[in-house]
Amino acid sequence: MKIPELDNGNLLPLAEAFYTIQGEGFNTGKAAYFIRLGGCDVGCNWCDAKETWNPGLYPPVEVDKIVADAIVHPAKSIVITGGEPLNYPLDILCTKLKNKGMEIFLETSGSSQLSGSFDWICLSPKKKKPPVDEIYELASELKIIIEEEIDFVWAEENRKRVKPGCLLYLQPEWSRSKEMMEKIVEYVKANPCWNISLQTHKYMNIP
Numbered sequence: 336m337k338i339p340e341l342d343n344g345n346l347l348p349l350a351e352a353f354y355t356i357q358g359e360g361f362n363t364g365k366a367a368y369f370i371r372l373g374g375c376d377v378g379c380n381w382c383d384a385k386e387t388w389n390p391g392l393y394p395p396v397e398v399d400k401i402v403a404d405a406i407v408h409p410a411k412s413i414v415i416t417g418g419e420p421l422n423y424p425l426d427i428l429c430t431k432l433k434n435k436g437m438e439i440f441l442e443t444s445g446s447s448q449l450s451g452s453f454d455w456i457c458l459s460p461k462k463k464k465p466p467v468d469e470i471y472e473l474a475s476e477l478k479i480i481i482e483e484e485i486d487f488v489w490a491e492e493n494r495k496r497v498k499p500g501c502l503l504y505l506q507p508e509w510s511r512s513k514e515m516m517e518k519i520v521e522y523v524k525a526n527p528c529w530n531i532s533l534q535t536h537k538y539m540n541i542p
C-alpha cells in the first residue's frame with residue numbers, strides 16, 4: 336500500500352522507543368530496543384496501549400533517525416510493536432536495521448498485510464479484526480490473550496492455521512489474570528502443545 340505522506344516508509348509515526356527487556360512470549364528475558372509505532376484500528380477493549388491508537392498524535396519521524404537511535408544500545412535485538420505496526424510499510428525500516436546487523440522481532444495482530452522482513456514474528460490474533468490469511472504460515476510464535484473461557488476456542492481455531500513448529504502461547508489478559516490463571520494452567524496441562532506466557536515486564540515494573 337502506498338502511503339505518500341509517509342514517503343513509502345521513509346517516515347513512520349513513532350509513538351515511543353526505549354531500551355528494556357522483552358517481557359512476553361518466546362523472547363522473554365532478552366534485552367531489546369522497542370520501536371512502538373502509533374496507530375491501531377483493532378480496538379481491543381483491554382488494550383494496554385490505547386494511547387497509541389490515534390496515529391495523528393505521532394508526527395512522522397525519519398527512519399534514519401529511528402535506526403540511529405536504535406543501534407547505540409548493547410543488545411542487537413529490536414522489537415517492532417504498536418499500535419499495529421503492519422498498518423505501515425516496514426520494508427525500509429527493516430532493511431536499514433538489518434544493514435546495521437540488528438535482529439528484528441515483530442509483534443503484530445496480523446490484521447494487515449505483512450511488509451518488511453523479520454527474524455521472529457509473534458502473531459497475536461484479535462477477534463475484532465482477525466489476521467489476513469497469509470500471515471499464519473509466517474508466524475514463529477502464536478500468542479493468544481485469554482480474557483475469558485471462550486478464548487480457548489479462539490486459540491484452537493488459530494492453532495489449526497499456523498505452520499507446524501510454530502510455538503504456541505496462552506497469555507492471561509493482565510486485568511483478568513487472577514480469574515483466568517488457574518483455568519489456563521489446567522488447559523495447558525491438558526493440552527501441552529501450548530505454553531504459558533506472562534507479561535513479566537509488569538511484574539518487574541519496567542516498560
Ligand code: SF4
Binds near residue numbers: 375376377381384444
Ligand atoms: S491489536 Fe494490540 S494495540 Fe491494537 S487494540 Fe489490540 S492490543 Fe491494542
